Amino acid sequence: MTPPAATAPNAAELRTVRTPAGQAKDRILDTAFRLFYAQGLRAAGIDTIIAESGVAKATFYKYFPAKDDLILAYLERVDGVWTGQLHAAAEAAGPDPSDQLVGLFDALSTACRRDGYRGCAFINAAAESASGTRVHERTVAHKQHILAWIRDLADKAGVQDPDRLARSLTLVLDGGLASGVLDADPAAAAAARATAAQLVAAALAPSPAPK
Amino acid sequence: MTPPAATAPNAAELRTVRTPAGQAKDRILDTAFRLFYAQGLRAAGIDTIIAESGVAKATFYKYFPAKDDLILAYLERVDGVWTGQLHAAAEAAGPDPSDQLVGLFDALSTACRRDGYRGCAFINAAAESASGTRVHERTVAHKQHILAWIRDLADKAGVQDPDRLARSLTLVLDGGLASGVLDADPAAAAAARATAAQLVAAALAPSPAPK
DNA sequence: CTTGCCGTAGACAGTTCTGTCTGGTAGCGT
DNA sequence: ACGCTACCAGACAGAACTGTCTACGGCAAG
Structure with a gap:
């Protein structure tokens, strides 16, 4: 009955406990x-x-x-969560695409007010992964999705140069996210939103040729 | 003569070689x-x-x-190099502070064209260090120096709200740097410069109350 | 009941990393 | 010639990390 194993703890009171599902x-x-x-x-x-x-x-x-597989799954989840928050914030701003372009920055304000906020998971992940690895590629893909989505909104808003506006807005968004890893200053998020509003307004205006 | 050490390699042909200074x-x-x-x-x-x-x-x-001491020394050096490049790019744009505010973005273009460019060393370092550590504090200090310098330029340029412009510009700059760790796209740097030019121009204009 | 799947528990191997310690070498000033 | 300082070479300790393996328990379907 008793196993001869010297190392084995007597399995009697062994709590293998639960196995939910x-x-x-x-x-x-x-x-x-x-x-x-x-x-x-x-x-x-x-x-x-x-x-x-x-x-x-x-x-x-x-x-x-392998650990990388877990990291990829983690990034997948972050992608879902963050993209969802971005879309929600945009839609909360109303049906007008130009309003949505500004409203999406509310997701940044909300995020940086959260406890334990530490900036953009993708930027942080990219900083720790060598380029060419699956992890790094995944972060690049994420940013491209965001850029494409914003570009699409800019397109619907009817601005003259959607690519240009989308580029500018992602720069501001990334800047806000990147500064989040340094200090979770809500003022930075507010400034990002204000800057975005200014850029969107300028892109919609008849524009006296900004240069 | 021969040392009794069994492990010691016979020191005869030992190339201790040089000790420059x-x-x-x-x-x-x-x-x-x-x-x-x-x-x-x-x-x-x-x-x-x-x-x-x-x-x-x-x-x-x-x-x-300790390794942290080396990391701090590394950050100190990066600070010197990057700050120098920023100042040089600004000064190369001429004596006008408003031109310098745009010209400093040329340092970003130059940097991201360099081989092995991997974004901002400070953002990357912050992503790898827990907040509260010396390393993390150092990165925060760096970003504050940059912000203060840009604010100073904005002040000299005589814009109405130097704080606001400086915030916007650092967001764009950080955005350009952060995207550098994903892909060293020169287009992002160019877009950052263009966006900066637009923001500076708008801040200087009589401004029909951008909202 | 038995078989297979899903789960726990933890020993183990092999590597890598930080940091310490001993011992020996080369140059320089006195 | 002497000692001091700066350096090289590498063994070593102790911890941490990833990944493998054995052994066992419970549950559900055939």
């Missing part, structure tokens, strides 16, 4: 989302993520064969 | 500058820096008791 993966992703963003991709170790998820190591590696 | 520290800093920027603070290991500097480990730890 196929939700171990979700717990891992939740923890990764939190730790990767708060500490950075490299600073957050696999062991810590496993421990805080309350998951067995074998389970972890079943779902994410 | 007190320049070991410089070589370390040069290597750190290169590797920290190219790979990131965490990805660049002490051992690699030591090996590529051609320096003994003891020498290294004599000058930099």
